[in-house]
Amino acid sequence: MRNVTYVVFGLALLAGSLWNSSVSAARQGDMVQTHIGHVMTSFQAAPMEEGLLPTATAEARTAAQHAALTVGSEGDLDAMKRHAGHVLHALDPEVEAQGPGLGYGVKRAAMGVAQHIGLAAMAPGASANVMTHATHVSTSANNVVTRADELVAVAQQIRAAATAEEANAHLTALNMLAEQLYAGVDANEDGRVGWQAGEGGLQQAEMHMQLMLKGEGA
Numbered sequence: 001m002r003n004v005t006y007v008v009f010g011l012a013l014l015a016g017s018l019w020n021s022s023v024s025a026a027r028q029g030d031m032v033q034t035h036i037g038h039v040m041t042s043f044q045a046a047p048m049e050e051g052l053l054p055t056a057t058a059e060a061r062t063a064a065q066h067a068a069l070t071v072g073s074e075g076d077l078d079a080m081k082r083h084a085g086h087v088l089h090a091l092d093p094e095v096e097a098q099g100p101g102l103g104y105g106v107k108r109a110a111m112g113v114a115q116h117i118g119l120a121a122m123a124p125g126a127s128a129n130v131m132t133h134a135t136h137v138s139t140s141a142n143n144v145v146t147r148a149d150e151l152v153a154v155a156q157q158i159r160a161a162a163t164a165e166e167a168n169a170h171l172t173a174l175n176m177l178a179e180q181l182y183a184g185v186d187a188n189e190d191g192r193v194g195w196q197a198g199e200g201g202l203q204q205a206e207m208h209m210q211l212m213l214k215g216e217g218a
Contacts, residue, residue: 039051060106063087086100110148117134154174
């Protein structure tokens with residue numbers, strides 16, 4: 001009788017251990033999916049709780065739109081300064097609080113993309129597919145952060161200009177960098193825009209997130 005009891009108790013321990021292992025594995029997988037979700041679909045701190053990558057893309061479009069409007073306002077110093085301010089707001093509301101953007105900023109959203117896709121890759125249970133594309137996504141997102149900083153500096157030069165001619169000198173750089181936030185740039189002139197440092201933008205981050213999701217069967 002005692003031996004039977006020991007066997008039953010041992011089986012119960014084994015079942016409990018297997019259940020705990022199963023729960024632990026599920027939770028690890030959940031963390032991977034949670035951070036991917038923060039990037040793609042929903043992040044509580046973002047406007048309307050949108051994903052960080054869609055938020056960055058929306059803000060980048062606003063920045064590019066108002067960068068283009070500075071060209072349309074060439075010769076009108078006040079108008080150029082106004083649109084440069086709108087570019088700043090879309091990039092970083094801590095630099096310019098008022099504007100037509102979402103109030104979150106390209107820079108903050110792109111930093112969030114890099115952070116959360118990195119957390120997905122580091123979570124226990126992350127697949128090789130997630131880890132590979134996470135590198136591509138985070139590199140592209142960090143490129144966007146760098147370009148946002150460069151763009152802030154150019155927009156601030158326009159805001160500080162004393163004459164229309166002085167402001168005009170910065171319009172080409174403003175528009176080039178604003179377009180590169182999404183499109184990236186073929187820095188090595190090989191005929192394509194990759195995800196690598198200095199190249200990829202939000203478009204490349206989106207592409208590699210889709211490749212990641214496809215690899216996960218989503």
